[in-house]
Amino acid sequence: MAADSPILEVDGLTLAFGGVLALNGVSFPVAPGSITSVIGPNGAGKTSLFNAISGFYRPRGGSVRVEGRAIDRLHPPERARLGLARTFQNIALFRGMTVLDNIKLGRHAHMRTGLLDALFYFGRARREEMELRREVEERIIDFLEIDHIRKAPVGSLSYGLQKRVELARALAMRPRVLMLDEPVAGMNREETEDMARFILDVREEWGVTVLMVEHDMGMVMDISDHVVVLNFGQVIAQGLPRDVQANPEVIAAYLGSGNVDDLRRRFAADARKVA
Amino acid sequence: MRIASAKESYAADEALFDSAVQRRWFAALLAALVLFPFAADQYWAFLACLAAINVIAATGLNILTGYTGLVSLGQAAFMGVGAYTVALLENRLGTPFFVNLPLAGLAAAAAGTVFGLPSLRVKGLYLAIATIAASFILHFVFANWDSVTNGVRGITVPPATLAGIALDTPFKLYWVIMPVAVLMLLGAANLFRTRVGRAFIAIRDRDISAEVLGIPLLRWKLTSFALASFYAGVAGGLWAYFFRVVTPESFPLILSIFFLAAIIVGGMGTILGGILGAVFMTLVPEVLKLLVGAVAPVWPDAVVLLSPVRTVVFGALIVGFLIFEPQGLAEMWRRTRRAFHLWPFRT
Incomplete structure (x- = not known):
C-alpha cells in the first residue's frame, strides 16, 4: 500500500x-x-x-x-x-427535510438539472431524479439498513440514526x-x-x-x-x-x-x- | 382509516399527488375553479382574480423566504417592475399578453437578481432592510423616470386581448389569471422534487454545510431571488391587466409586508401555505365586510360602528395565528388530514 x-x-x-x-x-x-x-x-x-x-x-x-x-x-x-465527501462532528443534517431528501441532497454536485427542467419536472429533471432515487434506495438505504425511516423527518431520529443518515448522505456524494x-x-x-x-x-x-x-x-x-x-x-x-x-x-x-x-x-x- | 399506500415503482412514490384519492380531489378542485366564474357574480370574480394574483406573488416570496430562508421586503417592488413592463409593452409595442407576461417576469427577475446580491453577505433582518432599499429605489425610479413611466401620473394599460376579444371584465380575465396561477403553482411544487428545491432548503437550514456538500451558495441564492422576482413580475403583469392603470403608488412597501404576512399566516416553506395565506389575507377583510353588511338591516348603526372594528378583527386574527399556529394554516390543514387518515383512532 x-x-x-x-x-x-x-x-x-x-x-x-x-x-x-x-x-x-x-x-x-x-x-x-x-x-x-x-x-x-x-x-x-x-x-x-x-x-x-x-x-x-x-x-x-x-x-x-x-x-x-x-x-x-x-x-x-x-x-x-x-x-471529498464529509460528515460533521455536530451532525449537520437539514432538519426541514426527510431522510430521503437529505441523502439525495448529497448528489447535488453531480446532477445537472437546471431551473427550467425543475419547474416542469420534465426530461432531464425526471430522468435524473429517478436514477438518483433508484441508486439511493438500492445502494445506500438498503446497505445502511435505514429503509424504515426514509420518509421520517430527520429531527425525529435518535442520535445514532442521524449519524448513519449523515454517512448515507456522504455516500450519495460519490x-x-x-x-x-x-x-x-x-x-x-x-x-x-x-x-x-x-x-x-x-x-x-x-x-x-x-x-x-x-x-x-x-x-x-x-x-x-x-x-x-x-x-x-x-x-x-x-x-x-x-x-x-x-x-x-x-x-x-x-x-x-x-x-x-x-x-x-x-x-x-x-x-x-x-x- | 388509511391502512397503507402500496406503491410499485419509484416514480409512483415520487409523484406530486401520490394517491388516487389525492388525484381525484385535485381534479375536483380544478373542476370547481372552472365552474366558479359561472356561479359567481362580478364581485366574486373580481375577488377570485385578485386572490389568484396575490397567490402567485406570495408563492414567489415563499420560495425565497419560506424555502430558501432569505427574508425579503421587496416583493411588491418587483411586482411593480412586472406591471410597468406590461404597461410599456402594451402601449409602445402592442405585443399580445402571452408574450408580455413572461417578459414582465424576466424583467422582474433581472431586477431581483441585482437586488439579491446583498444576500450573499447578509441574512435575516439585515437582508430584510437591504431589500427595503429595493422598494425605495424602484419607487423612486417609477416616480421620476418621466419619459418611460410617465411619473406620478402613471400609465393606463389597454385590456389584454385574445382572438380579438378584449378581456376587460374580471369574468373574462379570470380565464387568463387562474390558469397562469395554477401552472405557476405546479411549477413551484415540481421544484421541490428536484435538486434545485433541495438546494434551496439546504441553504435555509444550514448554508455553511450546504456549501461543503457541494452547493454553490452564490448561484442558488441568486437563482432563488430571480425566481421569486419572476413570480412577482408575472403577478404584477396580471395586476396591470386587471386594474388597467399602473402608478408608483400601486406597489407600496406595505404590499410587500402583506405578502410576508400572507406566507407567515399560511405556512412558510409549504406550497399550500402560500395559497392559503394569500387567499386568507385577500378574502378575510371582504368576508368581514359582508358580515357587517349582513347585520346592517337589524342594526342600522352597524356600518358606522363596526367598520373600524373590522380592521382590528383582521389584525387580531393574524396575531392569533402567530400565537396558536406558528406553522400556519397549512399545518392546520395537515393535522386535519392526518386526523381523517387515522380515524377512528387519535394521535
Missing part, C-alpha cells in the same frame, strides 16, 4: 486564527483504499484540519493535493465535486475520500460496533478511502491502517496503529508522561496560575 501514490495528501498545512496557530505544518499522506485516522486531545486541531481540507477555512500556508493535484484554490462545492468527523462520538458500544462495521463495509464494497477523526481509541486501533496523531496543531507521530500506541510522545500527550515528579510540577504550576 505504501507504494501507491496517495489519493489525498496534506502538505505543510498551516492555519492561524489571529495569533493562534491551529495547524502548524501538518503533513501526512492518505493511501488509496486505506482507513486513515487522525487522533489527538481536544483542541489539537483535528476539526480545523477537516475544515481546511474541505475548503471551509483558508490556510495560511501549505497545500492539499487530491491525486497529485493541488486543490487550494478550489471553493468547497468544487472540492465536494472532486469526491465520495473518493470519505471524511468522517467523529463518526461514533456519543454512541454506546453496540452502535459503535455497527458504525465500525459500516465503515469497513463501505471501504470493501465502494472502494472508498476513509479519513476519520475519532476519539474512540478502541475503534481507531481496530480498523485503521494509518494513524496520525495531532497535538497543538502539529503532527507528533504517525504510522501503524500499534507503533503509534507504543510511541512515548503520544502516551505523554494523552496520559501525561507517567513521571510523578513531572505531574507534581505541573500541578504546582497550575495552582500558581490560578492564584
